[in-house]
Amino acid sequence: MTTSPDVQVRDAAGKSGAAGRLAIRDATPGDMDAVQRIYAHHVENGTATFEEAAPSVQEMRARLNHITSQGLPYLVAEQDGVIAGYCYAGQYRQRIAYRYTLENSIYLDPDQAGKGVGKALLAALIRRCEQGPWRQMVAVIAGQDNKASVALHRSAGFSHVGIQPATGYKFGQWIDVVFMQRALGDGAGTQPEPWMPPQA
Numbered sequence: 001m002t003t004s005p006d007v008q009v010r011d012a013a014g015k016s017g018a019a020g021r022l023a024i025r026d027a028t029p030g031d032m033d034a035v036q037r038i039y040a041h042h043v044e045n046g047t048a049t050f051e052e053a054a055p056s057v058q059e060m061r062a063r064l065n066h067i068t069s070q071g072l073p074y075l076v077a078e079q080d081g082v083i084a085g086y087c088y089a090g091q092y093r094q095r096i097a098y099r100y101t102l103e104n105s106i107y108l109d110p111d112q113a114g115k116g117v118g119k120a121l122l123a124a125l126i127r128r129c130e131q132g133p134w135r136q137m138v139a140v141i142a143g144q145d146n147k148a149s150v151a152l153h154r155s156a157g158f159s160h161v162g163i164q165p166a167t168g169y170k171f172g173q174w175i176d177v178v179f180m181q182r183a184l185g186d187g188a189g190t191q192p193e194p195w196m197p198p199q200a
C-alpha cells in the first residue's frame with residue numbers, strides 16, 4: 001500500500017518543493033539492496049546505531065519480514081526511483097506488558113539529510129502506527145550529540161524522557177542514550193483495545 005505519495009520536501013536551502021516530489025510507501029524485499037547500503041553507511045561510519053558490522057542484504061530482508069509479519073509498518077522514501085531513506089516500527093521490548101509500545105528506527109542516505117525527508121517519513125510512520133492498537137512510540141537515540149535525530153523527534157511531537165549515560169561504546173568512545181517518547185492516538189488517556197501480538 002502506498003502511504004503518502006508526492007510528499008513535498010525542502011531543498012538544502014529550505015525552499016519547499018524545489019527538491020522534487022517524494023513518495024513514501026511500504027518497503028518490499030527488492031528495496032533491501034538500497035536499504036542495506038544506507039544502513040551499512042551508518043553502521044560503519046557513525047554512532048547512531050550500536051551495530052558494528054553491517055548486516056547483509058539477506059539479513060535486512062529477514063528483518064523486514066520480521067517487522068511486517070507482526071503487522072508493523074516498514075516504509076521507504078523514494079525520490080525519482082531512488083531510495084532516499086527508510087523507517088520502521090518494532091516492538092519496544094518483548095515482554096507482553098510492553099505490547100502497546102513501539103520503538104522507531106529511521107535512516108537516510110547521507111546525501112538526503114536535512115531536506116525534510118526524515119520528517120515526512122516519521123510522520124507517515126506515526127500515522128500508520130496510530131491506525132493499529134499501539135499507544136506509545138519510543139525513540140532510543142544514541143548520542144546526545146545526534147542533534148538531527150533529537151530535532152527530528154521533537155518536531156514530530158516526541159518529548160525528552162531520559163538519558164542513560166555511557167550505555168554504548170563504539171569507535172573508542174562512551175555513548176549516552178537519549179530516550180524520547182510520544183503518545184500514539186489516545187495514549188494513556190483511554191484503555192486500549194484488547195490485543196495480543198502475533199507470534200514472531
Ligand SMILES: CC(C)(COP(=O)(O)OP(=O)(O)OC[C@H]1O[C@@H](n2cnc3c(N)ncnc32)[C@H](O)[C@@H]1OP(=O)(O)O)[C@@H](O)C(=O)NCCC(=O)NCCS
Nearest residue numbers: 048107108113114115116117118119147148149151152155
Ligand atoms: C536523523 C535523520 C533521520 C533526520 O532526518 P532529516 O531528513 O535529516 O531531518 P529533516 O530535514 O526532516 O528535519 C527534521 C527537523 O530536524 C531539524 N534538523 C535536521 N537536521 C538537523 C541538525 N543537524 N541539527 C539541528 N536540527 C536539525 C530540522 O530543522 C527539522 O526541524 P523543524 O521540523 O523544526 O523544521 C537523518 O539526519 C539521519 O538519517 N541521520 C543519521 C541516522 C540517525 O541518526 N538516525 C536516527 C536514529 S535514532
